[in-house]
């Protein structure tokens with residue numbers, strides 16, 4: 001089975017190149033001003049060019065209104081929208097209809113009971129992303145480098161299409177993939193040498209670790 005790999009929070013051509021050369025299926029750009037990974041729609045529009053024909057470009061926003069999303073979609077032309085806030089099922093539906101783009105809806109997970117939240121989004125969101133709950137008082141809803149107990153995902157129906165996220169890195173991805181079988185994985189701070197500063201060597205290390213965990217999977221994309 002193929003495993004999608006999303007490298008998120010890219011800000012430089014070097015980081016985008018490392019992600020694409022490693023074999024990323026998705027590259028993510030953050031539109032959230034409090035984040036050290038925030039980029040303007042114009043910058044993302046330039047950076048995402050390198051991904052054309054190689055990977056899906058994902059725009060990550062948090063409770064963004066139509067005006068903000070209009071600007072992102074126009075300048076960046078993303079292939080997918082990641083909604084990482086408290087967007088309702090109705091809002092997800094409206095966003096999909098307005099832009100004609102697939103939506104990945106993020107959820108913060110700490111325990112199995114948190115998975116109940118996805119029920120009204122089934123058949124609405126194209127894909128789910130499971131991230132750890134941010135610590136109390138955290139400024140960021142994601143990108144905190146915190147993992148959750150992956151075993152809680154055992155409660156999910158096998159047909160749920162999701163990306164695993166939250167505190168992944170080269171050191172723990174093998175263990176994570178030994179516990180769960182997501183269709184994709186998503187990493188941001190685990191390939192940084194400082195908040196918001198992607199390190200191409202760490203990106204390469206991550207792909208090596210994924211490939212070694214997936215040694216029998218010839219079709220890794």
Ligand SMILES: O=C(O)c1ccccc1N[C@@H]1O[C@H](COP(=O)(O)O)[C@@H](O)[C@H]1O
Nearest residue numbers: 008035142143144145166167187188189
């Ligand atoms: O990375 C950010 O700064 C960010 C800001 C706002 C919403 C989402 C954000 N990142 C997402 O967080 C997860 C996991 O990140 P990490 O690997 O634990 O650092 C990932 O889905 C990013 O898309």
